[in-house]
Amino acid sequence: MDQLSKTIDWLFSLEARGEIYKLERMDAALDLIGNPHRKLRAVHIAGTKGKGSVAAILDSCLRAAGYRTGLYTKPHLVRLSERTRIAGAEIPAAQLLDYIERLRAIYERAGLALTFFEFTVAMMLLYFADAGVDVAVIETGLGGRLDSTNVVTPILSVITPIGFDHIEYLGHTIGAIAGEKGGIIKDDVPVVIGAREPDARLVLTSIAANRHSAVRLIERDFSYRSQSPAHRFDYHGLGLDLFDLEIGLAGPFQHENGAIAVAALEALRAQGWNIDEDSIRRGLRDIYWPGRFDIVSRNPTVILDCAHNEMSIAALLETMTAEFGAVKPRLIFGCLSDKDWPKMAAMLGPRVRDVTLTKVKPKRPLEPENLLPYFSAHAPARVEREPMAAVERVMSEIRADDVVLITGSVYLIGEVYPYFLARDGRKGLFPEADV
Known part of the structure; x- marks a missing residue:
């Protein structure tokens, strides 16, 4: 077995520690490596359904607009390195080995026994910061409020549709689950909400109001019309009306994910990001997201x-x-x-x-x-x-x-x-x- 395989096996052995939902541990871990998350401009995405697809679509459109992106999603399908990508490509094997070994030495010296997910999040944040990406698109793992990724202060938060999953951790009602997902909404940071369930919408918009976060809400501030099965949809937002958008993912549900992503791009445009219509169209058309139909x-x-x-x-x-x-x-x-x-x-x-x-x-x-x-x-x-x-x-x-x-x-x-x-x-x- 080569060194990379042995090191990755060690990293996966951390799964035996389970999950610990305390952000203080992440704060301590990141402080030991220079707080890389504070150097990033990030879009942070939570939700029950579609958050990975929305993240991948955003990444594709931002790359089409000329930005050098970092993308963090989970879980991986074939290789661990899929989780952490720059400009659409996986972290190289040699760098993956180097980052794991360096962080392992730092945390073992400090006596900080991180979980598998905590370790991979710390590694991702350091890799993106070291590479100086223009923007990092980061998907939460489980929930949001106490998720290890919730150490970032993003430039935009995104909440995709809410449903029942992981109820033993997140709660047994849509409102409770929405409250956990809405934990990624930060003070004065805009949020795009793609949830349709009345209880979820009420909880999420209330959190946003309390945190003075400007909201773009599906069916109020943006909408879409599906042209299924033609892999096309129309988008209507606050500042953009885009017709006959082609999306490279199958399924009517991906039209909703596409619309949520375009609403997020609209919110970034409002902050001054240079994302033109052609970039949105190319990013949607060229999206590659394996394992989804x-x-x-x-x-x-x-x-x-x-x-x-x-x-x-x-x-x-x-x-x-x-x-x-x-x-x-x-x-x-x-x-x-x-x-x-x-x-x-x-x-x-x-x-x-x-x-x-x-x-x-x-x-x-x-x-x-x-x-x-x-x-x-x-x-x-x-x-x-x-x-x-x-x-x-x-x-x-x-x-x-x-x-x-x-x-x-x-x-x-x-x-x-x-x-x-x-x-x-x-x-x-x-x-x-x-x-």
Whole structure:
């Protein structure tokens, strides 16, 4: 095993420490490395659904406008370095090794035992600050108020749609969850709100009012009209009316994410950022965001989608209908034990031809046998416990005109993606940064 592999294994071993939601620890960790977060101009994004897509769209449009961006998203699919990108490219392997080893030495000398997420956030902030990016687009991990990324004071906050997920940490009502997500709203920093639920809107706008944060609210200050399934939408905002915007992501739900991102770009334009209409159009058209209704094969058609809760499964099914009509795909499914898997099975089961159930390897996997009766009520179902064996088995059985859908967990998509990358002669999803 080479040094990079051993060092990354050490970093992942920190997951055994669990998660600790105390920003004082992040403050201490960042103070030890010169407070890099204070050197960044950041856009900070929270929400239940779509925050990764909104982050990726913003990054794409800002790069199209000529800005050198940093982008931080989680989790990764294939390689850890995907989480931390500059100008669309992953942190190079040599630099990743250097940053991990340097920070490990600093924190071990100080006796500061960071969690995995705390460590990766500190590393990301230092990497972006060292590189002198023009703007950093940063996605929260879980929640917002006590999320490790919430040490930044951004130039803009963005809240995407709110729904039920991680209720054991965030609360059992939409209002409570919105309160946690709204914790990223800072004093006198504008916020774009893409939440539609009345309780979420009330909580988020109240937080913004208390913090004197100017609000751009979906359906009040900006709106969109979908042209599904044409991958196009119209946008109407406070200062921009853009028609026939082409978006390089499938699904009507991505039109909403696109509109939230354009509203954020409008807010940045109001602050003096030079983002013209052509940059917005090119950024939307050229967006690349793997694992989101990601068609990785044609003839047969294979779709990878990271849907992992009821909101994202509903969006996935809407996209399937928009893109393929009444077709019933062959489903490969695996999920985590802390999800509402009976409801996910009830949503997916009637819409598929048959199901191969598998076990997601990392983090709280659900035994596929538990899923069997829930899916069997709707379609023929079987168990193939190893994800790669499940993919190989289904791929060996299908015809050129079949459709295969693989979904249920980000971790499942990450496990099977290398199979499809290898078919194209690729090792990773993004190139390494040239820095």
